[in-house]
Amino acid sequence: MYAFKQFGSKYVLSIDNHQEISAALAAFCREKDIRCGAVYGLGAINKATFRFLDPATKKYVDKTFEEQMEITNLTGNISRKDGEVYLHLHITASRRDYSCIGGHLLSAVLSGACELVVESFDGEIGRRFDPETGLNLYDL
Ligand code: FE
Numbered sequence: 428m429y430a431f432k433q434f435g436s437k438y439v440l441s442i443d444n445h446q447e448i449s450a451a452l453a454a455f456c457r458e459k460d461i462r463c464g465a466v467y468g469l470g471a472i473n474k475a476t477f478r479f480l481d482p483a484t485k486k487y488v489d490k491t492f493e494e495q496m497e498i499t500n501l502t503g504n505i506s507r508k509d510g511e512v513y514l515h516l517h518i519t520a521s522r523r524d525y526s527c528i529g530g531h532l533l534s535a536v537l538s539g540a541c542e543l544v545v546e547s548f549d550g551e552i553g554r555r556f557d558p559e560t561g562l563n564l565y566d567l
Contacts, residue, residue, distance in 0.1 A: 492520075498518060507551055
């Protein structure tokens with residue numbers, strides 16, 4: 428599903444082609460028991476679902492794109508909610524015409540490479556639901 432190399436508290440992670448990125452990253456965090464951290468990277472995908480949170484309804488509006496795209500940036504954080512790995516990922520991806528789209532990342536299927544740096548912090552951060560925003564905010 429992935430290959431990795433550890434450098435102190437950081438990992439270089441290469442996810443295998445055709446994998447779904449958020450699922451592979453969550454599996455990696457479970458394997459390494461990462462409870463708090465940060466992630467950034469790049470790659471290429473051919474199917475992805477992005478989310479947009481509408482503050483008026485506090486609901487996510489999802490849209491799926493099925494086309495080859497470069498991940499010009501993927502950034503996010505790792506925490507825990509109810510004892511499970513909780514990823515918060517945002518993505519910007521470029522299309523064949525070099526325009527970019529992006530949003531909160533729900534899922535993305537790799538088509539090429541996906542090269543990430545994962546930093547593991549020494550500790551744990553949980554999440555709590557915030558009724559005002561409709562978000563699962565950091566519980567610091
Ligand atoms: Fe988000």
